[in-house]
Amino acid sequence: xxxxxxxxxxxxIVIPNAMALDLSLDEAIEKIVAxxxxxxxxxxxxxxxxxxxxxxxxxxxxxxxxxVSYMNLVDPVRPFSSDGIRIPSxxxxxxxxxxxxxxxxxxxxxxxxxxxxxxxxxYTFGKIGHAVDAVHDAIDMSQxxxxxxxxxxxxxxxxxxxxxxxTDEIVAASQRNLNNAKSAKKKLTSAGRANRSNLIKxxxxxxxxxxxxxxxxxxxxxxxxxxKIMAGIDESEEVVLTDNFPDKFEPLNVGKLESNPxxxxxxxxxxMYESNAKSKRSGALPTLAAIGSYSYYAMGTNGGNMFDKTxxxxxxxxxxxxxxxxxxxxxxxxxxxxxxxxxxxxxxxxKSQKLKTQEYNTAVNKYKHLCDDLGQLNKAYDLAxxxxxxxEKRFAAGQTSAIELxxxxxxxxxxxMTLLNAxxxxxxxxxxxxxxxx
Numbered sequence: 001x002x003x004x005x006x007x008x009x010x011x012x013i014v015i016p017n018a019m020a021l022d023l024s025l026d027e028a029i030e031k032i033v034a035x036x037x038x039x040x041x042x043x044x045x046x047x048x049x050x051x052x053x054x055x056x057x058x059x060x061x062x063x064x065x066x067x068v069s070y071m072n073l074v075d076p077v078r079p080f081s082s083d084g085i086r087i088p089s090x091x092x093x094x095x096x097x098x099x100x101x102x103x104x105x106x107x108x109x110x111x112x113x114x115x116x117x118x119x120x121x122x123y124t125f126g127k128i129g130h131a132v133d134a135v136h137d138a139i140d141m142s143q144x145x146x147x148x149x150x151x152x153x154x155x156x157x158x159x160x161x162x163x164x165x166x167t168d169e170i171v172a173a174s175q176r177n178l179n180n181a182k183s184a185k186k187k188l189t190s191a192g193r194a195n196r197s198n199l200i201k202x203x204x205x206x207x208x209x210x211x212x213x214x215x216x217x218x219x220x221x222x223x224x225x226x227x228k229i230m231a232g233i234d235e236s237e238e239v240v241l242t243d244n245f246p247d248k249f250e251p252l253n254v255g256k257l258e259s260n261p262x263x264x265x266x267x268x269x270x271x272m273y274e275s276n277a278k279s280k281r282s283g284a285l286p287t288l289a290a291i292g293s294y295s296y297y298a299m300g301t302n303g304g305n306m307f308d309k310t311x312x313x314x315x316x317x318x319x320x321x322x323x324x325x326x327x328x329x330x331x332x333x334x335x336x337x338x339x340x341x342x343x344x345x346x347x348x349x350x351k352s353q354k355l356k357t358q359e360y361n362t363a364v365n366k367y368k369h370l371c372d373d374l375g376q377l378n379k380a381y382d383l384a385x386x387x388x389x390x391x392e393k394r395f396a397a398g399q400t401s402a403i404e405l406x407x408x409x410x411x412x413x414x415x416x417m418t419l420l421n422a423x424x425x426x427x428x429x430x431x432x433x434x435x436x437x438x
Contacts, residue, residue: 020238023231025161028241031231032157039153042146049139056131062120073109108299110306115295119320125285126278134275141268148261155435159428160227165241166424167220173416174216178209180388180409187396201402205409245423249371252430257360257437266349273342280334284324292317356436363432370426377419384408384415 023031033039121128185202188195228235298311324331391408394400 020240021233022240022242023161023233024241025158025243028161028227028231029154029157031233032160033150033153035230035232036149036153038149039146042142042149045142046139046146049135049142053132053135053139056128056135059124059128059131060121062118064116064118066114066116068114069112071111073111108301108306110300110302112298112306112311113295115293118290118292120290121287122290122319123288124282125287126282127285127287128279130275130279130282134272134279137268137272137275141265141272144261144264144268148265151261151435155431157230158431160223160230161241161243162245162424162427164220164223164227165243165245166420167216167223168241169245169420170417171213171216171220173413173420174209174213176416177409177413178206178213180392181205181209181406184392184395184402184405188402195402198402201406205402205406245420245427249367249374249426249430251371252364252367252433254364254433254437257357260352260356260436262352262356263349266345266352269345270342270349273338273345277335277338277342280331280338283331283334284327286321286323289320289322290317291320360433360436363429363436367426367429367433370422370429374422374426377415377422381415381419384412388412 181202185199185206188198188202224239225235227233228237228239233239292315294313294315296311296313298306300306300308388408388411391400391405395402395405
């Protein structure tokens with residue numbers, strides 16, 4: 001019976017761990033990218049730019065406008081009369097002796113008209129062509145902006161992952177530090193009558209390290225919750241980070257920074273503004289178009305007899321040349337504005353090239369510098385561990401005080417944190433290199 005209960009208890013303990021979500025660095029990055037609002041906004045900007053291309057290209061094709069109207073003429077003197085309109089008596093007396101007398105008895109007061117007009121641009125001297133080029137550049141710019149956003153999001157995702165993993169390691173180190181203090185107290189009390197000052201010192205260390213462990217667990221839970229939120233994982237779900245801090249790091253095989261998505265954005269932006277400037281400048285040039293029109297008119301004394309006879313029709317086709325004569329310098333001013341926008345973007349490009357190159361070189365040098373120091377840090381950690389082991393044995397033999405043991409234990413813990421922080425910085429330096437120059 002006891003064996004059965006023990007098995008059930010073990011099962012209850014193991015099952016939650018078995019149901020935990022294993023999460024590697026690549027999987028975390030993939031999830032965070034899929035959840036990123038910045039990436040979704042970048043996709044929307046690409047679609048918006050492509051829609052603008054359709055809008056600009058629409059100016060290349062013919063435009064067809066149709067009009068339909070119906071009018072019922074009203075006698076201003078008797079607006080509510082059903083007799084329609086009447087000719088003033090003075091004019092009627094003048095026309096009474098003319099052949100028009102019969103036709104003027106009732107004038108048609110119902111008029112229907114319909115028409116269609118077609119305009120097909122033939123040559124716009126660059127107004128449409130340069131505008132289309134500008135939108136193509138805007139599409140390229142939005143795609144480069146998405147690439148830049150993806151790199152930023154991936155870097156942030158890696159930072160979240162390694163930060164959470166670092167908190168795991170800090171919790172483990174804090175737990176070891178606390179266990180060492182408890183073990184020292186146990187050895188002190190089990191040896192007989194303990195020195196009161198040593199006992200007080202150890203108990204103080206235990207209380208302090210328990211607080212440190214509690215803080216480490218709080219920071220770990222906070223880091224994990226942030227990672228879950230950004231990755232779209234339920235906060236109640238247990239997550240196990242499967243990637244660990246490496247013990248060794250390979251040299252980076254990188255060269256000089258030749259390109260960067262931010263530079264691509266500025267370069268496309270410059271081209272876009274320059275094309276816009278050409279399009280604005282072309283506004284002062286003529287527009288040649290083919291034109292055509294068809295119109296139909298019908299009239300009658302009432303709505304029922306408007307179409308008793310064939311209505312009047314007219315149509316034409318030809319060429320039209322629209323020539324701006326004076327605009328007060330509007331086209332030149334708009335072109336200058338776009339040209340200055342291009343110049344501003346060019347200066348931003350030069351500044352970005354300087355800053356990003358320096359940032360990239362710093363990240364590469366920092367990676368190499370930290371990797372060179374890592375070997376010495378490992379040796380320092382091993383020596384700190386040996387110093388603690390020696391001090392612990394001397395303390396157990398009553399050859400040293402709790403103060404010395406506490407100092408050595410604190411040095412070991414600090415060395416543990418220093419080594420962990422160095423590994424974190426190496427990994428993030430590598431991510432910085434990938435973000436800037438991959």
